[in-house]
Amino acid sequence: MPRSVSSLVKAAAQLTFLAVVGAALYSCTMRPVPRGTATLPGLQGPPVVKVALSRHFPAAGNTVGVEIEGEYRVASSRSGAVLHHGTSLAGAAVAVNPKGGMTVGRDTFPERDLRILPAFDGTLKVGERFYRGSLRAMTNEQGKLLLVNEVPMESYLAGVLGAEMPLDYPQAALEAQAVAARTYALFEIRQAELDGRAELFHVFDDTRSQVYSGTLRETEKARAVIAATRGVALLSGGRLFCAYFHSTCGGHTEPAHLFFDVPQMAPLSGRSCEYCKEGKWRRWEVSFTKAELCQKLGVKDVSKLRVAEKAPGIHALRVEAGGRSWNGMEFRLLVGADRLPSTAFEVEDKGANYVFRGTGYGHGVGMCQVGCKGMAELGYESTEILKFYYPSAEVLKVY
Numbered sequence: 001m002p003r004s005v006s007s008l009v010k011a012a013a014q015l016t017f018l019a020v021v022g023a024a025l026y027s028c029t030m031r032p033v034p035r036g037t038a039t040l041p042g043l044q045g046p047p048v049v050k051v052a053l054s055r056h057f058p059a060a061g062n063t064v065g066v067e068i069e070g071e072y073r074v075a076s077s078r079s080g081a082v083l084h085h086g087t088s089l090a091g092a093a094v095a096v097n098p099k100g101g102m103t104v105g106r107d108t109f110p111e112r113d114l115r116i117l118p119a120f121d122g123t124l125k126v127g128e129r130f131y132r133g134s135l136r137a138m139t140n141e142q143g144k145l146l147l148v149n150e151v152p153m154e155s156y157l158a159g160v161l162g163a164e165m166p167l168d169y170p171q172a173a174l175e176a177q178a179v180a181a182r183t184y185a186l187f188e189i190r191q192a193e194l195d196g197r198a199e200l201f202h203v204f205d206d207t208r209s210q211v212y213s214g215t216l217r218e219t220e221k222a223r224a225v226i227a228a229t230r231g232v233a234l235l236s237g238g239r240l241f242c243a244y245f246h247s248t249c250g251g252h253t254e255p256a257h258l259f260f261d262v263p264q265m266a267p268l269s270g271r272s273c274e275y276c277k278e279g280k281w282r283r284w285e286v287s288f289t290k291a292e293l294c295q296k297l298g299v300k301d302v303s304k305l306r307v308a309e310k311a312p313g314i315h316a317l318r319v320e321a322g323g324r325s326w327n328g329m330e331f332r333l334l335v336g337a338d339r340l341p342s343t344a345f346e347v348e349d350k351g352a353n354y355v356f357r358g359t360g361y362g363h364g365v366g367m368c369q370v371g372c373k374g375m376a377e378l379g380y381e382s383t384e385i386l387k388f389y390y391p392s393a394e395v396l397k398v399y
């Protein structure tokens with residue numbers, strides 16, 4: 001994610017990636033789409049994605065259940081030396097040893113930075129979930145356990161796809177989503193390298209990055225879509241960019257630079273979209289009491305609440321109330337992105353309440369997922385969909 005806008009705004013970008021459920025016919029056969037190619041510096045093949053398993057981050061403390069169905073190795077993350085060969089790990093835990101080192105199952109190791117490497121892909125279970133790739137277990141400055149799933153990009157994406165878009169969407173929509181997700185992940189890896197944290201991790205497994213729950217949402221179809229688009233990403237002027245996407249734009253997407261800390265660029269400049277009209281978020285209405293809004297916004301006065309400025313499309317760029325003002329996205333996050341579906345709304349003062357009437361779901365930047373589905377149902381190919389939502393972007397195989 002691009003950084004340094006307020007953390008609220010950053011998180012808002014991702015909270016809204018929740019896809020809406022919709023029914024669609026799935027009728028295309030899987031086939032790799034022929035593409036042009038491009039070479040990106042430092043990228044020879046699919047990279048390994050380092051995913052911080054955040055559900056185990058602050059909460060788990062010093063121990064987490066880890067099982068492996070079959071053989072595995074435990075290695076020192078620092079030296080790479082194999083410290084232990086195991087035949088299987090059942091009913092076991094990885095734990096920080098208070099006197100130093102770590103335990104994996106019944107074995108104790110002097111180091112607090114270990115890699116647990118299953119012999120067979122997909123046999124690693126952390127908590128209740130199975131993961132491909134391997135697990136790095138280490139501790140932070142407070143001695144708390146940090147877990148990072150190190151997984152090849154295409155396996156990672158097979159787990160992301162179904163978490164970010166319903167897998168019953170048409171093939172072309174899923175392919176477009178796969179390419180956007182790959183671009184987003186490659187961009188995040190590049191960003192992590194620039195930030196100097198890539199040695200530890202690249203992405204989170206939740207809405208701060210893309211939602212990834214190991215193999216929980218991975219299906220045969222998801223794997224086939226990822227395979228059909230293997231290595232394909234979006235480039236602008238030969239460079240990766242942050243390929244934002246959201247559920248439903250409601251009629252117009254917005255320039256990314258107005259809401260996120262990214263430079264102005266053609267693929268993220270916003271455009272009209274007539275393809276998400278039939279979605280379930282076509283019209284919505286929600287009501288907040290004024291007292292509730294005061295509390296959520298942390299102010300004493302929410303009088304004269306209004307959209308003071310709109311982005312070029314239909315979303316609120318600035319919302320005013322009681323002499324204060326917020327960026328539209330920040331406002332939505334403060335009042336609750338789960339309560340206020342989007343920032344494309346009008347407000348009506350009803351005395352004790354404000355009624356918000358709007359359209360769409362999500363932040364409105366980048367690709368509109370319900371629009372993808374609409375375009376795919378009209379027969380558009382994934383490349384056409386991507387070029388529609390990311391104007392002037394190139395769709396190229398980068399490995």
Ligand SMILES: [Zn+2]
Pocket residue numbers: 248249250251252273274275276368370371
């Ligand atoms: Zn749309």
